Amino acid sequence: xxxxxxxxxxxxxxxxxxxxxxxxxxxxxxxxxxxxxxxxxxxxxxxxxxxxxxxxxxxxxxxxxxxxxxxxxxxxxxxxxxxxxxxxxxxxxxxxxxxxxxxxxxxxxxxxxxxxxxxxxxxxxxxxxxxxxxxxxxxxxxxxxxxxxxxxxxxxxxxxxxxxxxxxxxxxxxxxxxxxxxxxxxxxxxxxxxxxxxxxxxxxxxxxxxxxxxxxxxxxxxxxxxxxxxxxxxxxxxxxxxxxxxxxxxxxxxxxxxxxxxxxxxxxxxxxxxxxxxxxxxxxxxxxxxxxxx
Numbered sequence: 547x548x549x550x551x552x553x554x555x556x557x558x559x560x561x562x563x564x565x566x567x568x569x570x571x572x573x574x575x576x577x578x579x580x581x582x583x584x585x586x587x588x589x590x591x592x593x594x595x596x597x598x599x600x601x602x603x604x605x606x607x608x609x610x611x612x613x614x615x616x617x618x619x620x621x622x623x624x625x626x627x628x629x630x631x632x633x634x635x636x637x638x639x640x641x642x643x644x645x646x647x648x649x650x651x652x653x654x655x656x657x658x659x660x661x662x663x664x665x666x667x668x669x670x671x672x673x674x675x676x677x678x679x680x681x682x683x684x685x686x687x688x689x690x691x692x693x694x695x696x697x698x699x700x701x702x703x704x705x706x707x708x709x710x711x712x713x714x715x716x717x718x719x720x721x722x723x724x725x726x727x728x729x730x731x732x733x734x735x736x737x738x739x740x741x742x743x744x745x746x747x748x749x750x751x752x753x754x755x756x757x758x759x760x761x762x763x764x765x766x767x768x769x770x771x772x773x774x775x776x777x778x779x780x781x782x783x784x785x786x787x788x789x790x791x792x793x794x795x796x797x798x799x800x801x802x803x804x805x806x807x808x809x810x811x812x813x814x815x816x817x818x819x820x821x822x823x824x825x826x827x828x829x830x831x832x833x834x835x836x837x838x839x840x
Contacts, residue, residue: 573813580806588803599807612792612808619789622703623772626711630768631761633712634719638727639749655720658713663777670710671781674701701784710782715771719764726760759827766823770816 579586583594603612637655641648658666678699685694700706734756738748754761776790783791789812796805 576806576809577813579803580810582803586803588801588806599803600811602802602804603807603811612789615787615789615792618703618786619773622707622711622788623769625704625708626715626772627765627768629708629712630715630719631765633716634723634764635757635761637720638723641724642727652720656717659717663714664780666713667710667778667781670706670713670778671701674699674706674782699784701782703784703786703788706782706784707779707788710778711772711775714775714778715768718767718771722760722764722767723757726757730756755830758830762823762826762830766819769819773816773819774812 579588579590579592580599581595581597582592582599583596584598586593586599641652645651678697678701681700682694682697685691685697730753734752735748738752739745743751774790775788776794779788779791787795793805793808793812796808
């Protein structure tokens with residue numbers, strides 16, 4: 547039967563539509579403008595349609611090596627994902643038991659979410675500079691002239707930058723896993739232990755299959771948050787920039803749609819990761835249903 551809608555329904559629907567346009571409009575605009583012809587500019591109207599600016603992107607943008615920055619971001623994102631998943635799952639399992647000082651530890655970990663990102667980045671950068679100063683003083687004291695001359699800094703992609711990004715990704719992973727275990731029915735785990743399973747067997751064959759979709763989601767959070775992170779990495783990255791930092795620098799020097807092509811490429815990578823995550827979760831659900839029907 548036809549249902550009469552009130553004015554409030556249409557008002558809220560219009561507001562929601564405007565919100566979606568505000569949210570995704572800039573991304574759609576960049577995506578469209580990246581396919582302009584050779585004479586295209588940074589604004590509408592479009593001047594032709596082609597893949598010209600993607601070819602230009604593959605050739606390189608001035609002195610910036612986009613390919614290397616792209617690979618660095620992928621590698622760093624992969625390491626952040628593995629560490630976020632491992633630490634988040636391990637910590638959530640530990641917090642299932644009563645821990646002395648557990649509440650304080652939890653708030654210390656989550657506190658980084660409410661601190662300004664640039665302050666976290668400056669703090670990490672300053673800490674590593676103090677470590678550099680201490681190491682140089684130690685090399686001089688020990689008489690290791692070769693080490694003194696060769697040493698530059700401990701800041702780098704897998705030291706300070708990795709730590710800075712974990713202060714962003716790990717709290718999210720912890721909050722997700724805490725929510726999962728708050729709804730987890732421990733009766734399944736207890737039944738496995740009563741039947742003679744070891745704690746490891748109980749986790750592997752009972753607990754992990756039940757929480758696997760959430761673990762995959764935490765991994766997706768870890769990668770996507772690392773993939774487009776700028777503020778926390780800006781002062782702690784070291785000598786080599788990630789792709790988002792290179793993109794930020796290019797916004798002040800590149801005045802062609804090639805920067806839109808780069809934005810489109812990075813967005814597509816994010817959607818690919820989301821798609822892979824959804825596919826893995828769907829496969830896990832089908833496999834679980836198949837086992838339960840036997």
